[in-house]
Amino acid sequence: MALEGAEPRARRNGERQPCPFCPGQEHETPNETLAHRPPGSRPDGPGWLLRVVPNKYPAVHPDLDDRVCSMEGMLYLSNPGFGRSEVLIECPEHLSDPTALADDRFAAVFRAYRDRIRDMAADTRLAYVAVFKNLGAEAGASLGHTHSQIIALPVVPESIARELAGGEAFHARTGRCVFCDLLTRELAAAERVVARSENFLAVTAYAPRYAYELWVLPRRHTARYETITDAETHELAVLLKRVLVGLDRVLAEPAYNWFVHTAPLRSPELPHFHWHIEILPRTARPAGLEWGYGCFITTVSPEQAAAQLRRALPT
């Protein structure tokens, strides 16, 4: 499995022992909803290579009634915490660093993202699937064993609604996808390009929240992550791994989050939205100006960050 020589790296998680995500501890997690297993291996037993399970401490819960909604005056709207919370355990080995996975194993994570979104789309009570990773305690991870989270919600979350609205306004004005324009412009300017492959581009964000914020986009227009092919997940994984290794080298293994921004479930192919992955390393502590006013201060420009990352990429 090409994990020889890979060393788990510390990002200071308070580790529970034994790790509930390790093989042999399957009884510590609810029954799996997806697993990559060799033929003959039993569900919820050892032998898996990747495993998705309902979160034991769910943010949202499938047993709540999605139809109840309370509205006080025109001000206060509340819904029960209906939804699904899952954890994607990325490998059986107790590794904290996803880049320690061989390319095909890392690609399997992005296939599993796609397959869970496709599966959840069948539940018409769900409107959106958030797929993200928290790496390191400072980025909100409570366990070190490398994992992602998949949270399906009955509403389109605020950040996505704003991106959709912004994309729609740009499209109405120009007839073009704002992300496609961004791709053209970034490839032409080159100064924020960190890495590229035939079908994907990784750039530092023009207006980052944290220094070294990265965006990875498919170069072809496509709104829905779940349309990704197996070959594309492999290409994406190879590119992303190079970028993450670069990030680890430049920032000495930072805590970070990545999150997939994709269209709402069961969307048609939208002309104004374009799925992408944002990577947010914790290079600062947001304070009053950020939380209070939405103004983010960074001390490294995206052009400097991209130049540093390019130099640090593995060959």
Added chain:
Amino acid sequence: MALEGAEPRARRNGERQPCPFCPGQEHETPNETLAHRPPGSRPDGPGWLLRVVPNKYPAVHPDLDDRVCSMEGMLYLSNPGFGRSEVLIECPEHLSDPTALADDRFAAVFRAYRDRIRDMAADTRLAYVAVFKNLGAEAGASLGHTHSQIIALPVVPESIARELAGGEAFHARTGRCVFCDLLTRELAAAERVVARSENFLAVTAYAPRYAYELWVLPRRHTARYETITDAETHELAVLLKRVLVGLDRVLAEPAYNWFVHTAPLRSPELPHFHWHIEILPRTARPAGLEWGYGCFITTVSPEQAAAQLRRALPT
């Protein structure tokens, strides 16, 4: 000055020695723009009770040209970092805890907020003044000596622009100020009320980002913080101090930010906006769901938080 018995409390700042905000270290900061001093005390020397100075490490700078603005395509807009960054040193004593200040000294902080906003309004290149406090390293403070920040910007920051737009939409629909409606509803429901005085109300936020998030609002409609009277700053300070002491007791002296949300500089009295102060204690670590999707998870309801805080208020 009634500081007897007040103990500085640790919130784990990496302290520089000697503290550049302490009396005798005035040469460590740029020349003061405002100070509360007894008659005869010399500017930029000791003797002050409160002092506002340009930030030695400014986020925005007055010497940059505010008129230059670059726009690439319809995508990328950038401005030089024009503006003014100031630090308000709240007391000469090396205290980390603003609630250790006597009421009249704490009130002076809120008068100084007002006076700096009024002064900066004269510079028509400036559009907005952000006034906020970072307390504790986890909330972004780099020095322990209690201080606030005042940052004047040539643009209306994003969070304020959204609040203004939301308030305007509500007003267009209802003819009312959304914050006035909130005040009426909160006072009637009472369950999120933490403290009240004749002219101010402190409530836990209905949809908090962090558990125990608090809002303090004037009960009378007023869009512009800088219209506050001396008597009102005193009443606000007394109320806020009680609430902050409660917060310290319930959460064992958390790191927090507070920020003033007021109307843009030189606004008329807007019917759809209402100044207020938001207090954000660091009760969690925002992760992928928060940063990626704008969804915030809290484990204590605002009603529970308000009940705890009410019980913990000093008498």
